[in-house]
Amino acid sequence: MTRQTVPILPGATLGVLGSGQLGRMFAIAARRMGYRVHTLSPDTGTPTGQVADREWVADYDDLDAIAGFAREVDAVTFEFENVPVAAAESAARLRPVRPRGEVLHTTQNRLREKTALAHHGFPTAAFEHVRDRGALDGALARIGTPAVLKTAGFGYDGKGQTVIREPSEADEAWQSIGATEAVLEAFIDFEREVSVVAARGADGAFAHYGVTENRHRDHVLDVSIPGVQLPGNGSEEAVTIARGIVEALDVVGVLCVEFFVTRDGGLLVNELAPRPHNSGHFSFDASVVSQFEQQVRAVCALPLGSTGLLRPAAMVNLLGDLWQDGEPDWSAALDDPLVKLHLYGKAEARAGRKMGHITAFGDDGEDAARRALAARERLR
Numbered sequence: 001m002t003r004q005t006v007p008i009l010p011g012a013t014l015g016v017l018g019s020g021q022l023g024r025m026f027a028i029a030a031r032r033m034g035y036r037v038h039t040l041s042p043d044t045g046t047p048t049g050q051v052a053d054r055e056w057v058a059d060y061d062d063l064d065a066i067a068g069f070a071r072e073v074d075a076v077t078f079e080f081e082n083v084p085v086a087a088a089e090s091a092a093r094l095r096p097v098r099p100r101g102e103v104l105h106t107t108q109n110r111l112r113e114k115t116a117l118a119h120h121g122f123p124t125a126a127f128e129h130v131r132d133r134g135a136l137d138g139a140l141a142r143i144g145t146p147a148v149l150k151t152a153g154f155g156y157d158g159k160g161q162t163v164i165r166e167p168s169e170a171d172e173a174w175q176s177i178g179a180t181e182a183v184l185e186a187f188i189d190f191e192r193e194v195s196v197v198a199a200r201g202a203d204g205a206f207a208h209y210g211v212t213e214n215r216h217r218d219h220v221l222d223v224s225i226p227g228v229q230l231p232g233n234g235s236e237e238a239v240t241i242a243r244g245i246v247e248a249l250d251v252v253g254v255l256c257v258e259f260f261v262t263r264d265g266g267l268l269v270n271e272l273a274p275r276p277h278n279s280g281h282f283s284f285d286a287s288v289v290s291q292f293e294q295q296v297r298a299v300c301a302l303p304l305g306s307t308g309l310l311r312p313a314a315m316v317n318l319l320g321d322l323w324q325d326g327e328p329d330w331s332a333a334l335d336d337p338l339v340k341l342h343l344y345g346k347a348e349a350r351a352g353r354k355m356g357h358i359t360a361f362g363d364d365g366e367d368a369a370r371r372a373l374a375a376r377e378r379l380r
């Protein structure tokens, strides 16, 4: 599909809804290419605001502020998918919003997302809509145990979800997720978790960063190793699914597909993120064109760039827990010349909060992961 879209050229101003580390790295990529960047969120002194030309402070549901922001920029994107759809719609009346608000609407709610995936025939774990406590018993009887109960809206990094091992745990589980509309899904005894970061241009062009293996700790991403090869044609299949999803949702921008790889080598889509993703942070240092620059290019209707990996790399996250005994020893981490440090400029280091990451290079992905983990160890 080719669409004629006028490119938004360097010198123009890009508006980002959201102000975290994803917006920060987007802004760095955009400024490097000569764009100006505005960010809007309810906070000040934010990771994105620190590197933007202008930081707007407003609630996402302040539609007058959103409209004022949109008028001052040439295109709008987001780095946080829980921006209310009304905000994206308000901006879209004035400026191009990429990806479009409909993509936000689908992906900010697990039930809508899973329903859309199933509707298009993409593989997911078996799931059921759980409207209320009464519906949970029937869903448990059909899905079986163990199962995972997840809130339908606003969940990420394992927040708002709990495992139900026995039907007798239903009450406790229902209360623990806040007694709210939910999805019950089959518990997958996966072999590993992987993701594909994909990009789609305004002209329909497709790019992907291959298959990245993701290791989690306490439901939060810990280590990512790009360029892994799944057995058989698993890697090609994962990319085909990712391509199918960005095309079915008509995404212009970057979208990450997270998968479970089952013990028999099957792929199940766990979750979508319609923006650059933590599992693609390696690309900032290790790819010809990073996921952040790719988002700039897609939003600006420029040609997508090469996703080629310059050399084997791995990424580890730096969570707030590392600050427990005071400021980490940054110079010790950098003792290895193949280690690169990224800090997001967050003032307060709370436990579990993503404060930065380390990317390391190596002879292969596992060697790079060892170096990145060793560098993190030296921080303490």
Ligand code: AMP
Pocket (backbone or CB within 6 Å): 125, 148, 155, 156, 157, 158, 159, 185, 186, 187, 188, 189, 190, 193, 216, 219, 258, 270, 271
């Ligand atoms: P989510 O917030 O849905 O991405 O879930 C966070 C993490 O919880 C995933 O990366 C998995 O490690 C785990 N998880 C989520 N859903 C399931 C499931 N159905 N079966 C097994 N583990 C799961």
